[in-house]
Amino acid sequence: NAGVTQTPKFQVLKTGQSMTLQCAQDMNHEYMSWYRQDPGMGLRLIHYSVGAGITDQGEVPNGYNVSRSTTEDFPLRLLSAAPSQTSVYFCASRLSENYGYTFGSGTRLTVV
Amino acid sequence: AQSVAQPEDQVNVAEGNPLTVKCTYSVSGNPYLFWYVQYPNRGLQFLLKYITGDNLVKGSYGFEAEFNKSQTSFHLKKPSALVSDSALYFCAVNSGAGSYQLTFGKGTKLSVIP
Numbered sequence: 001n002a003g004v005t006q007t008p009k010f011q012v013l014k015t016g017q018s019m020t021l022q023c024a025q026d027m028n029h030e031y032m033s034w035y036r037q038d039p040g041m042g043l044r045l046i047h048y049s050v051g052a053g054i055t056d057q058g059e060v061p062n063g064y065n066v067s068r069s070t071t072e073d074f075p076l077r078l079l080s081a082a083p084s085q086t087s088v089y090f091c092a093s094r095l096s097e098n099y100g101y102t103f104g105s106g107t108r109l110t111v112v
Numbered sequence: 113a114q115s116v117a118q119p120e121d122q123v124n125v126a127e128g129n130p131l132t133v134k135c136t137y138s139v140s141g142n143p144y145l146f147w148y149v150q151y152p153n154r155g156l157q158f159l160l161k162y163i164t165g166d167n168l169v170k171g172s173y174g175f176e177a178e179f180n181k182s183q184t185s186f187h188l189k190k191p192s193a194l195v196s197d198s199a200l201y202f203c204a205v206n207s208g209a210g211s212y213q214l215t216f217g218k219g220t221k222l223s224v225i226p
Contacts, residue, residue, distance in 0.1 A: 100158030
């Protein structure tokens with residue numbers, strides 16, 4: 001079982017570049033979320049989805065877009081990278097609000 | 113708005129001693145509470161949850177947590193700490209059924225000293 005797969009694991013971007021962080025899960029989970037982890041800040045919710053075609057903003061959505069065309073995939077797009085977006089990004093999925101999240105292994109992004 | 117506080121950035125405990133990692137929360141309605149652990153350079157792993165029922169819940173690796181509604185707390189405990197328990201621990205909450213956003217605390221670094 002693959003669980004939640006995130007690609008790439010590491011990425012360096014120049015300010016102003018765009019990119020997509022990929023996330024895929026094979027557990028047929030309806031709920032998926034993107035978090036960013038920064039030292040001393042814990043995990044902060046960027047965007048989340050409760051099913052294909054349904055997405056909503058979390059705590060820190062600015063500069064990021066998401067879409068959910070299938071149950072399996074939930075890509076995160078950085079529109080115009082800024083140094084403030086240097087962080088570790090985690091994708092997670094769960095069956096419903098009663099269940100714990102399964103997390104991916106993360107993407108470490110550096111914007112220079 | 114829902115929130116989670118983990119009042120200790122770091123907890124040090126001697127191997128074999130009991131450990132407690134503290135968590136308090138604020139939500140409207142009934143809370144769904146979770147604990148996660150993160151080992152260095154890894155993603156988070158689910159440890160345990162409280163949804164309803166018995167206030168003492170047991171989870172993975174011998175951890176347990178006690179839900180206290182009057183004190184709005186959900187402290188993580190283990191009777192005898194292992195060096196391998198050293199990691200970053202996160203408490204998280206969402207406000208019950210139909211609440212989609214899971215809010216995390218800032219994390220507590222647990223160091224178990226041999």
